[in-house]
Amino acid sequence: MNEERRAARRQVLQVAAELLEEGGSEAVSTRAVAAAAGITAPVLYRMFDDKDGLLAELAAYGFEMYLAEKQEALALTPDDPVADLYRGWDLHVDFGVKHPAFYVLMYGTAQPGQRPPAADEAHALLVRLLTRAAEAGRLRIPVEQATRVMHAATTGATLALIGEEPAARDLTTSARLRDTVIASVITDAPAPTGSDLASRALALDAALSAEPAGAGMGTGTGSPLRETETALLREWLLRLAG
Numbered sequence: 001m002n003e004e005r006r007a008a009r010r011q012v013l014q015v016a017a018e019l020l021e022e023g024g025s026e027a028v029s030t031r032a033v034a035a036a037a038g039i040t041a042p043v044l045y046r047m048f049d050d051k052d053g054l055l056a057e058l059a060a061y062g063f064e065m066y067l068a069e070k071q072e073a074l075a076l077t078p079d080d081p082v083a084d085l086y087r088g089w090d091l092h093v094d095f096g097v098k099h100p101a102f103y104v105l106m107y108g109t110a111q112p113g114q115r116p117p118a119a120d121e122a123h124a125l126l127v128r129l130l131t132r133a134a135e136a137g138r139l140r141i142p143v144e145q146a147t148r149v150m151h152a153a154t155t156g157a158t159l160a161l162i163g164e165e166p167a168a169r170d171l172t173t174s175a176r177l178r179d180t181v182i183a184s185v186i187t188d189a190p191a192p193t194g195s196d197l198a199s200r201a202l203a204l205d206a207a208l209s210a211e212p213a214g215a216g217m218g219t220g221t222g223s224p225l226r227e228t229e230t231a232l233l234r235e236w237l238l239r240l241a242g
Contacts, residue, residue, distance in 0.1 A: 009047055012037045013061050017102075020058060024101045028055065055105060056116070062102040063118035066095050070125065081132035082186055088129055089154055089178045096158035097169070103162060107155050126150060133186060134206030140187040140198060142238055143206055153181040201240040208234055 015037040019027045030051050034044045048054040070091045077087055096103035106119070115123075130146045133139045139146060157174045164170075187198075208230055225233060 012039065012044065012047060013057060016054060016058055017061060020101045020105070021099065025055060025105055028058065030054065055109075058102075059105050059109070060116035060118050062099065062106045063116055063122055065099075065102070066092075066106070067118055067122050067125065069095060070122075081129060081136050082138055082182075084129050085133065085150070085182055085186070086178065088126065089150075089174075089182070092154045093158050093161065093171075093174045097161055097171075100162045103158060108159060123147075123151070130185075131206045131209070134202045136189070137203045138186050138189060139202045139206070141185055142202060142241065143209065146185040149181060149185055153177060198241045201237040205234050205237040205241070208237075 012033065016028055016033045019032060019036060028051070030041055030044055033054065034041045037044070044054070048057055070088065073091050074084055074087060077084065096107075127143060127147050130139065130143045130150070134143050134146075141149075157177050161169055161171070161174060
């Protein structure tokens with residue numbers, strides 16, 4: 001796709017985004033978008049095939065907005081993996097409350113195996129935050145499990161708040177759930193001479209999982225273990241973590 005066509009497509013998405021924010025997904029008809037963008041319906045169909053294609057592109061557009069806002073905000077906070085989890089939760093909920101139609105389109109209509117690349121990047125950002133917490137010895141469960149818990153909880157909390165009348169919305173509900181959920185996956189910092197075996201095992205597992213692919217025995221970088229040895233070690237570490 002050349003730059004001119006990409007720019008035209010982006011402009012149509014921006015117009016559709018405005019309609020979505022103002023009237024929800026019902027307002028994003030192909031006829032309304034074409035009229036607002038100043039193009040004909042056939043041109044719109046050539047860009048997105050149909051309304052479902054347009055909505056899928058809008059969901060990806062929403063994830064891009066969300067990811068850009070979250071990364072920018074996290075870059076301004078102290079480098080503390082646990083504090084970033086709290087901040088990340090609040091940023092997630094805040095985005096959903098400010099952009100309810102986008103959020104419902106992004107998270108309320110998800111289908112297995114059909115996430116846009118930006119959604120995978122948002123998921124990867126959460127994994128990175130939890131991996132950093134594990135490497136600091138602050139995670140009480142494996143990264144993959146903690147990721148599922150955090151994703152389910154933040155999404156559920158946000159959709160619940162969106163479903164309430166704005167005047168009756170109580171954001172302390174999110175804060176209470178946030179504190180409870182994060183406390184369930186985070187442990188106190190281990191003492192310098194302590195023996196918190198579980199958190200130390202998870203920290204080593206996180207470090208091993210972060211090794212670049214192909215780094216192994218004889219490469220001079222990363223773990224000196226072979227792939228099968230690393231897999232066995234990680235199994236033992238997860239068993240030690242309980």
